[in-house]
Amino acid sequence: MHRQPGLPSKRLLLLLPMALVAAPLPAAVSCELNNPAADVPRLFPESTSFKTIAFSFSSRGGEPVFKRVVGRLGGVPALYAPLDVPYVLYEIYKGKEKIGYIHGVNQKGQFGVLEVFVSLDLEGRIKAFYLQRVAGSWANKFTARKFGTQFVGMTLKDFAAFDFIAGKGSGRLAAVVNPVPEALTDFLGVLRALNKNLILMDEFFYAVEKQKP
Amino acid sequence: MISKFQIASKNLLRKKTRTGLTLVGIILSSWVLVSLLGFNRGYEKALNRDIDNMGYQIMVMAKGCPYEAATMMLQGGAGLRYIEESVVKSIESRPEVDKVTPILMQAFFDPNKGDGGGIAGYFGVDLATFPAMKPFLRFHKGGWFADANAAEAVMGYEAAELEQREVGDLILVPQKNVQLKVVGILQRTGTQDDGTIFVPLRTLQKISGLDKITTIGIKARKDADLTGLEASLYQLPDMQVVSFSQVKQTIMKLIATARVMVLSIAVIALLIAMVGVVNTVLMSVLERKHEIGILKTMGAMPGDIFRLVWTETLILCACGGVLGIGLALAFARLSDLLVRRALPYAPGGELVAIDLRLSLLTLLTIVAVGLLSGMYPAWKAGRIRPLDSIRGEA
Numbered sequence: 001m002h003r004q005p006g007l008p009s010k011r012l013l014l015l016l017p018m019a020l021v022a023a024p025l026p027a028a029v030s031c032e033l034n035n036p037a038a039d040v041p042r043l044f045p046e047s048t049s050f051k052t053i054a055f056s057f058s059s060r061g062g063e064p065v066f067k068r069v070v071g072r073l074g075g076v077p078a079l080y081a082p083l084d085v086p087y088v089l090y091e092i093y094k095g096k097e098k099i100g101y102i103h104g105v106n107q108k109g110q111f112g113v114l115e116v117f118v119s120l121d122l123e124g125r126i127k128a129f130y131l132q133r134v135a136g137s138w139a140n141k142f143t144a145r146k147f148g149t150q151f152v153g154m155t156l157k158d159f160a161a162f163d164f165i166a167g168k169g170s171g172r173l174a175a176v177v178n179p180v181p182e183a184l185t186d187f188l189g190v191l192r193a194l195n196k197n198l199i200l201m202d203e204f205f206y207a208v209e210k211q212k213p
Numbered sequence: 214m215i216s217k218f219q220i221a222s223k224n225l226l227r228k229k230t231r232t233g234l235t236l237v238g239i240i241l242s243s244w245v246l247v248s249l250l251g252f253n254r255g256y257e258k259a260l261n262r263d264i265d266n267m268g269y270q271i272m273v274m275a276k277g278c279p280y281e282a283a284t285m286m287l288q289g290g291a292g293l294r295y296i297e298e299s300v301v302k303s304i305e306s307r308p309e310v311d312k313v314t315p316i317l318m319q320a321f322f323d324p325n326k327g328d329g330g331g332i333a334g335y336f337g338v339d340l341a342t343f344p345a346m347k348p349f350l351r352f353h354k355g356g357w358f359a360d361a362n363a364a365e366a367v368m369g370y371e372a373a374e375l376e377q378r379e380v381g382d383l384i385l386v387p388q389k390n391v392q393l394k395v396v397g398i399l400q401r402t403g404t405q406d407d408g409t410i411f412v413p414l415r416t417l418q419k420i421s422g423l424d425k426i427t428t429i430g431i432k433a434r435k436d437a438d439l440t441g442l443e444a445s446l447y448q449l450p451d452m453q454v455v456s457f458s459q460v461k462q463t464i465m466k467l468i469a470t471a472r473v474m475v476l477s478i479a480v481i482a483l484l485i486a487m488v489g490v491v492n493t494v495l496m497s498v499l500e501r502k503h504e505i506g507i508l509k510t511m512g513a514m515p516g517d518i519f520r521l522v523w524t525e526t527l528i529l530c531a532c533g534g535v536l537g538i539g540l541a542l543a544f545a546r547l548s549d550l551l552v553r554r555a556l557p558y559a560p561g562g563e564l565v566a567i568d569l570r571l572s573l574l575t576l577l578t579i580v581a582v583g584l585l586s587g588m589y590p591a592w593k594a595g596r597i598r599p600l601d602s603i604r605g606e607a
Contacts, residue, residue, distance in 0.1 A: 106377060135323075
């Protein structure tokens with residue numbers, strides 16, 4: 001049976017999400033765990049609770065800090081990263097004692113975004129690596145435990161002697177094996193993301209902690 | 214020589230608290246009134262803009278398709294119904310139709326998206342007709358596809374931001390493992406286009422192994438009878454017609470109910486404020502009976518006294534109105550935010566649109582209603598008999 005023309009139907013409202021609304025996305029994209037309740041205990045087995053903190057360049061020093069971070073990243077500004085991009089940090093607790101952090105960043109990959117998380121102890125040492133998102137048929141090679149464990153124990157210092165454009169350097173990072181040689185963009189993207197992750201943590205948390213009396 | 218305005222102002226300032234409270238009442242009612250009138254205009258304008266930005270007034274889909282498409286976009290449902298491409302030609306030949314564009318919506322499961330995977334939606338669009346139907350789309354970088362069969366994609370700004378894509382980068386169609394080159398990134402539009410990935414229709418059909426479409430966008434001629442066109446489209450077998458004018462009407466009907474309620478509240482607020490004005494001015498008149506009597510003995514006519522008291526009402530209403538409108542303008546964005554949270558559907562853009570014309574109209578309304586309310590106390594003051602008032606005071 002055909003519906004009479006000219007009579008607006010309330011069922012048409014069902015179309016709104018598709019036709020009109022398209023729920024406004026945030027002005028800029030932050031990197032958050034998809035399922036923190038399950039991910040935090042997995043990345044920090046000894047944790048009993050966690051607290052979520054949001055921060056951005058505009059709330060923590062603005063343009064000068066942004067420029068300094070860009071400088072530390074090699075002078076290449078991150079894509080789609082205005083000052084108000086919210087970064088999310090998970091502070092991890094064992095009882096009432098803070099035992100570390102989980103922090104993730106977005107990085108450009110070969111076919112899409114890479115969402116790279118690390119869990120860190122209070123000295124800035126990587127305890128676990130978690131690649132939440134990577135596109136491509138090789139995705140499982142990068143998300144495999146074997147690949148991630150290569151970063152455990154590294155600190156920001158391990159990233160200092162590495163050229164992220166040429167993919168060459170020395171030290172522990174140079175020894176990390178690329179599981180998919182044809183996916184060099186994603187491999188270097190992961191390394192760049194880790195570097196960015198640790199630099200942001202250093203700027204916003206570890207350096208601040210060190211300055212405390 | 215002291216003017217009527219100065220005398221009226223001084224009279225009002227004698228009882229600062231009373232005048233202040235009356236003023237607050239007028240300020241609040243003007244604030245509510247102008248914001249509501251601003252919302253009235255802004256919402257409709259924003260809704261019209263959203264619908265105009267669709268580029269077409271009518272969409273034709275296979276029956277069942279719209280709801281499944283909505284589900285697909287929201288929850289990852291599948292199983293869309295399809296339309297033969299020949300239907301496009303039959304619709305295009307109708308005299309009321311200006312332009313048509315075929316669209317293929319496809320969703321692919323991406324195991325690496327979100328928690329436990331998610332759906333990536335693609336819009337297959339016809340290079341020859343789709344850009345012409347949406348001439349307002351502007352490119353942040355790049356442009357449309359090189360040809361109708363290109364392995365290329367144009368991304369909405371949010372989609373590109375989410376995937377960190379730039380012009381020249383590659384994207385991978387999940388499940389199918391087909392690579393597409395990003396050739397254009399659109400500027401933000403505030404509509405669904407921001408989150409969409411557009412692919413040439415033929416390319417998406419090839420990727421999906423289909424030769425059909427899911428949707429036909431129709432733009433009618435300016436002078437066309439839209440209702441008649443919709444009626445004729447309903448005759449197409451197994452087709453669902455979605456008219457955006459109907460969608461708009463439905464939304465506006467829902468909004469109108471809420472609007473009448475809020476408008477009633479605004480009118481009540483205005484009436485309460487005006488009762489306050491009458492009370493304040495009348496009290497002031499009664500307290501100054503003796504003084505008015507002396508004025509009359511000195512030669513003031515009832516008309517002079519009427520105008521003097523009326524001027525007090527004018528000052529109260531004009532000041533309250535201006536301050537209320539000023540506050541409404543200053544907090545327009547906040548009102549916008551609150552309204553947006555309260556409404557089930559809020560189009561993009563400015564919802565509370567207050568301009569100079571609307572501000573002046575509101576001010577005139579407040580002053581006119583105020584002056585009407587002030588007539589009784591002014592008339593009462595004008596009728597005061599000098600001897601009675603002086604004797605009464607003694």
